[in-house]
Amino acid sequence: MRVPLPRFVEPGGLVQDRPRAEWATANTHHDYSAVLEAVKNASSTLAVPLRRLPSAREALYTYLACLVPIVAWSVFRVLDNGLPTWSRQMRAWDVVGVIAYVQAFALVESTVVFIPLLFLSMVLPLRWFRDKFVALATGIVYLSAAWFVFAQLNDDALRWWGFRPLLPWVGTYCASVLVLSALIHRSSGVEALINSFVHRVILLASTYLLIALAAVVIVLVRNL
Amino acid sequence: MQTLTRRDLLKLLAVLPSVSLHGPTTRQRPLAQQGDRQLPNILILVFDAFSAHHVPLYGYRRPTTPNLVRFADRATVFHSHYSAGSFTTSGTASLLTGTYPWSHRAVNLQSTVLDEFRDRSIFKLLGDEGYYRLAYTHNMLASSFLNQFRSAIDNFTPTKDLCLQDPYVSQWMFEKDFTPAIHAEGLLRARGETSSSLFLYVPYRFWVSHLKRRLNAQNGDLFPRGLPTLEDRVFLLEDAVDWTMLKLGAMPRPFLAYLHFLPPHDPYHARKDCVGRFADGWVPAPKPTHPLSDRVSEEDLINYRREYDEHIAYADAEFGRLFDFMEANGILDTTYVIVTSDHGELFERGIWEHVTPCLFEPLIRIPLIISKPGQRVQRNVYTPTSCVDILPTLLQVAGIPRPEWCEGEVLPSVGDHPAEADRAVYCVDAKGSSRFGPLTKRTVSLIRDRYKLIHYLGYPDYDDVYEMYDLNDDPEELRNIYSSRRGIASDLKALLNEKSVQLNRQV
Numbered sequence: 001m002r003v004p005l006p007r008f009v010e011p012g013g014l015v016q017d018r019p020r021a022e023w024a025t026a027n028t029h030h031d032y033s034a035v036l037e038a039v040k041n042a043s044s045t046l047a048v049p050l051r052r053l054p055s056a057r058e059a060l061y062t063y064l065a066c067l068v069p070i071v072a073w074s075v076f077r078v079l080d081n082g083l084p085t086w087s088r089q090m091r092a093w094d095v096v097g098v099i100a101y102v103q104a105f106a107l108v109e110s111t112v113v114f115i116p117l118l119f120l121s122m123v124l125p126l127r128w129f130r131d132k133f134v135a136l137a138t139g140i141v142y143l144s145a146a147w148f149v150f151a152q153l154n155d156d157a158l159r160w161w162g163f164r165p166l167l168p169w170v171g172t173y174c175a176s177v178l179v180l181s182a183l184i185h186r187s188s189g190v191e192a193l194i195n196s197f198v199h200r201v202i203l204l205a206s207t208y209l210l211i212a213l214a215a216v217v218i219v220l221v222r223n224l
Numbered sequence: 225m226q227t228l229t230r231r232d233l234l235k236l237l238a239v240l241p242s243v244s245l246h247g248p249t250t251r252q253r254p255l256a257q258q259g260d261r262q263l264p265n266i267l268i269l270v271f272d273a274f275s276a277h278h279v280p281l282y283g284y285r286r287p288t289t290p291n292l293v294r295f296a297d298r299a300t301v302f303h304s305h306y307s308a309g310s311f312t313t314s315g316t317a318s319l320l321t322g323t324y325p326w327s328h329r330a331v332n333l334q335s336t337v338l339d340e341f342r343d344r345s346i347f348k349l350l351g352d353e354g355y356y357r358l359a360y361t362h363n364m365l366a367s368s369f370l371n372q373f374r375s376a377i378d379n380f381t382p383t384k385d386l387c388l389q390d391p392y393v394s395q396w397m398f399e400k401d402f403t404p405a406i407h408a409e410g411l412l413r414a415r416g417e418t419s420s421s422l423f424l425y426v427p428y429r430f431w432v433s434h435l436k437r438r439l440n441a442q443n444g445d446l447f448p449r450g451l452p453t454l455e456d457r458v459f460l461l462e463d464a465v466d467w468t469m470l471k472l473g474a475m476p477r478p479f480l481a482y483l484h485f486l487p488p489h490d491p492y493h494a495r496k497d498c499v500g501r502f503a504d505g506w507v508p509a510p511k512p513t514h515p516l517s518d519r520v521s522e523e524d525l526i527n528y529r530r531e532y533d534e535h536i537a538y539a540d541a542e543f544g545r546l547f548d549f550m551e552a553n554g555i556l557d558t559t560y561v562i563v564t565s566d567h568g569e570l571f572e573r574g575i576w577e578h579v580t581p582c583l584f585e586p587l588i589r590i591p592l593i594i595s596k597p598g599q600r601v602q603r604n605v606y607t608p609t610s611c612v613d614i615l616p617t618l619l620q621v622a623g624i625p626r627p628e629w630c631e632g633e634v635l636p637s638v639g640d641h642p643a644e645a646d647r648a649v650y651c652v653d654a655k656g657s658s659r660f661g662p663l664t665k666r667t668v669s670l671i672r673d674r675y676k677l678i679h680y681l682g683y684p685d686y687d688d689v690y691e692m693y694d695l696n697d698d699p700e701e702l703r704n705i706y707s708s709r710r711g712i713a714s715d716l717k718a719l720l721n722e723k724s725v726q727l728n729r730q731v
Contacts, residue, residue: 070422077420082411088658089335094404101398101408102420109424144423151426152418158429162437166430222401 064205103215265559275568291544305592315566322615361484492531517574610649662728
């Protein structure tokens with residue numbers, strides 16, 4: 001049975017077919033130029049998922065939007081619980097150090113949360129995710145934020161329930177994400193609303209980003 | 225590469241006594257030499273939250289500590305020994321610096337000693353005399369200021385080394401900046417309330433809890449209530465004791481080893497052979513609920529007490545193993561062995577545990593049993609002593625004069641110092657105050673002779689209140705005689721007022 005030929009996407013956007021047998025031919029006859037050509041073609045296959053990524057601007061905006069709930073939550077926790085305790089126990093520079101660790105972690109956490117969104121963009125059909133990346137990714141992160149706060153408020157369940165009893169909750173969470181995604185796909189108003197929110201929140205998020213980067217510097221300085 | 229299993233370790237320990245007869249490195253010299261002086265080894269064993277009120281040596285009705293009783297047969301038992309703090313941080317800091325909390329200011333739950341005390345620890349002072357210094361703690365509160373003394377400790381073994389599970393990273397990842405890092409980690413890992421990590425905490429908590437449940441399931445036969453644990457750390461006291469035996473055989477002489485083990489601190493996860501040991505139906509006489517209590521029900525307190533006693537029995541069983549090892553290897557002939565605690569535990573007046581401002585006897589009176597090298601008979605000391613006395617006593621043992629800043633006295637019967645009949649000892653709880661300013665929210669207790677004065681300051685609805693008890697006639701502290709014995713009360717108040725400068729100073 002003949003194996004279907006793969007389709008390669010060239011950097012210029014042209015699509016052409018290349019026979020997979022080219023690899024075998026190159027190896028049999030030690031035709032290194034052909035090997036190089038094959039490698040070039042193979043690398044061009046990487047361009048497929050990479051080209052599915054959102055634009056740099058979209059990615060940056062979404063990342064900054066994702067940063068907001070994460071940093072805001074950590075700032076809230078620092079002010080609510082940490083700071084009053086720390087200020088009784090430590091000198092100012094050490095308190096700055098504690099806050100820096102928390103904020104630096106928030107930066108790492110934002111990145112860890114953002115990477116799966118990029119991955120989704122690469123693996124899902126373009127029109128499912130990539131084409132509405134900003135709205136979908138932001139919507140999912142904010143909806144998830146609400147769910148994760150709910151989970152934290154029910155800490156005992158996380159500690160003692162085990163996997164099976166939590167499954168219905170995980171299922172409900174996944175369903176809510178799907179409903180939100182469908183809503184964004186169906187309603188341009190919802191998409192516009194989220195996009196508009198993202199644009200409005202950029203300035204605040206940029207400030208958070210600067211704070212988080214400064215926190216990383218402080219952590220490095222304290223540990224040198 | 226194969227790892228050393230617990231079984232391998234036990235085999236190794238079994239042959240260690242025979243090796244020690246021949247090998248000069250493991251067989252101890254009668255007393256190690258330092259110049260022309262002979263310096264004994266020092267082993268300080270701290271069992272966390274170990275109340276003297278639950279030890280039969282001190283009159284407790286349940287036989288919780290048969291091995292400690294055996295050890296006491298050849299040691300000095302201090303019957304009125306007090307911690308200077310009501311929880312790990314302040315109690316341990318006082319033990320290691322020989323100063324009261326108003327001086328070292330490790331008064332908050334995870335605070336450290338003031339910077340000037342970095343060089344005023346037992347490790348630094350004995351290290352200067354050539355001691356090899358080893359420190360280990362299961363308790364992350366103690367690790368904060370042990371980390372401050374790190375430069376004076378030759379071997380500060382990380383907590384995780386003796387844990388089955390320890391997800392904390394600050395001790396090895398941010399060694400140079402440990403205190404801020406561990407505070408941040410505490411917030412990230414949600415010690416107490418919600419985490420500062422919005423997303424990653426949830427999978428973390430789920431994962432760590434899953435691992436903990438799995439470990440408990442694997443060891444359910446041996447530990448029916450779960451493995452010994454503190455927050456996300458899981459450990460076995462057996463591992464710590466095995467490790468101690470190895471270290472005792474291998475450390476350079478003379479050594480100072482400070483080993484701070486968590487049991488019988490809660491949760492009271494005793495080993496199977498101790499569970500149910502005290503299901504005797506004993507119900508202690510109830511005491512009136514204190515205004516500053518959490519109003520824990522009497523029924524709960526009775527159950528907690530029983531579980532605590534069983535956990536003490538577990539700690540004692542492991543101590544017994546260590547004691548036998550030391551006896552068999554002649555370590556007791558060359559070493560000062562000190563068994564004590566950092567604070568006690570309360571099961572009365574609606575109060576459970578030790579996070580309380582109420583400084584009643586079960587909370588602050590702790591065991592102190594010291595075996596001098598070669599001691600064969602039991603001696604008893606009844607005058608009040610404090611954990612701040614341990615540092616000057618050990619300094620005297622090493623021939624070092626008591627430093628000017630030290631607030632302790634040489635313990636009677638261990639050193640050459642006679643017992644001071646009129647000695648006053650103190651305990652301070654100031655968790656709610658800033659360590660840098662006046663300790664405005666605090667409880668201070670003072671014990672002199674048979675009387676004990678407690679002063680509560682800065683608590684809503686219980687501000688500037690005094691309680692006084694006669695510990696001889698009323699050891700259960702049921703009758704507040706502050707109003708009826710005005711003369712003695714004003715004497716003790718005057719003593720307390722002498723400390724107000726230190727309590728109210730800005731640092």
